[in-house]
Amino acid sequence: MAEAPPRLIAGFDAGQTHTSCRLAWLEADGHWRAIADGQGSGVSHLAAAGGEARFTAALASSLASARQAALAQGALSPTTALAAAAIGASGIEAGSGVQQQGERLAASTLELPAAAVQVTGDERTALAGALGSTAGVLVISGTGCIAVGQNSQGRLHRCGGWGWLLDGAGSAMDIGRDALALSVQMADGRLQDTPLRSALWQALGVDTPQTLKALVVQPDFGAAGFARLAPLVDQRAQAGDPQATAVIQRSAEALAAMVKAVAEELDLVEPAVCAVGGAAVHLGALRGGFEAALAERCPGARWLPPAGDACAGALNLAAQAPLRC
Numbered sequence: 001m002a003e004a005p006p007r008l009i010a011g012f013d014a015g016q017t018h019t020s021c022r023l024a025w026l027e028a029d030g031h032w033r034a035i036a037d038g039q040g041s042g043v044s045h046l047a048a049a050g051g052e053a054r055f056t057a058a059l060a061s062s063l064a065s066a067r068q069a070a071l072a073q074g075a076l077s078p079t080t081a082l083a084a085a086a087i088g089a090s091g092i093e094a095g096s097g098v099q100q101q102g103e104r105l106a107a108s109t110l111e112l113p114a115a116a117v118q119v120t121g122d123e124r125t126a127l128a129g130a131l132g133s134t135a136g137v138l139v140i141s142g143t144g145c146i147a148v149g150q151n152s153q154g155r156l157h158r159c160g161g162w163g164w165l166l167d168g169a170g171s172a173m174d175i176g177r178d179a180l181a182l183s184v185q186m187a188d189g190r191l192q193d194t195p196l197r198s199a200l201w202q203a204l205g206v207d208t209p210q211t212l213k214a215l216v217v218q219p220d221f222g223a224a225g226f227a228r229l230a231p232l233v234d235q236r237a238q239a240g241d242p243q244a245t246a247v248i249q250r251s252a253e254a255l256a257a258m259v260k261a262v263a264e265e266l267d268l269v270e271p272a273v274c275a276v277g278g279a280a281v282h283l284g285a286l287r288g289g290f291e292a293a294l295a296e297r298c299p300g301a302r303w304l305p306p307a308g309d310a311c312a313g314a315l316n317l318a319a320q321a322p323l324r325c
Helices: 051-072 097-110 122-131 172-187 195-204 209-216 222-227 230-238 242-265 278-282 284-297 310-320
Strands: 007-014 018-026 032-041 084-089 117-121 136-141 145-150 156-160 272-276
Touching: 007 051, 007 122, 007 310, 018 051, 018 310, 032 051, 032 310, 051 097, 084 097, 084 122, 084 310, 097 117, 117 122, 117 310, 122 136, 122 145, 122 156, 122 272, 122 310, 136 242, 136 278, 145 242, 156 242, 172 195, 172 209, 172 222, 172 230, 172 242, 172 278, 195 209, 195 230, 230 242, 230 284, 242 284, 272 278, 272 284, 278 284
Parallel strands: 007 084, 084 117, 136 272
Antiparallel strands: 007 018, 018 032, 136 145, 145 156
């Protein structure tokens, strides 16, 4: 009997800033082989205003980008249809109505039957990609922040990730917002002025607390607007600015506290720890502060490089889904 031809599957990592899509061929033995990546727009919580439109636009734009890349490489026919897909998206809670809403929208957008689509929180696809079946804790610090871990029995526990209006400590959003909060206190005399204020205001093109106040309440500012300031705050901390240093240290302590809470809940002694996301990876002062705080709070914790990213984790889930006939 001839071996079944490979089927096209997609794994999505849908974040607030952008969405990544990875296409892969699923072989008959259940293993997949990546062929192309693409990027599209970001998502917001599905229950937020415009959430559904942003979600469908993110999937469609990132899939189109990945398809274009695959076509340019000669790795894909223009008529090849998806057989299955999995999406890890910001704000999706397992077992919730929002998850069901996401699955319905994804099936429609990707033109797949419901059984061939999985939609879950991006922390779960990131965990599946980074640790596979290894016991440990994954920290994701990007625009938002969350920690999720698993033990050797497969039990999961998460900390954080409750939305930027409630729980952002350790995230790029929190760093940017806290720094701006300090800047208005500097401007009205509650705190001594430091170069942090002028650097932030120059980046935003404002020169008074009044213009800053008007800017941050604009509908298109939001979490991403605050998060874009985090690299600047980190740079000022590395330069020795005391207020920037205080902001970064608060987030570093928050990251370590989440790891400790997850490890204790799952009875992980000297846990393996992965850290991913733009803030955790690229902000040097934050990463250094996190490492120092973790060594104090969770002695024996072992840093482990991620085995794969969230798109790889999503492809692992897609490979297990019933395929479209």
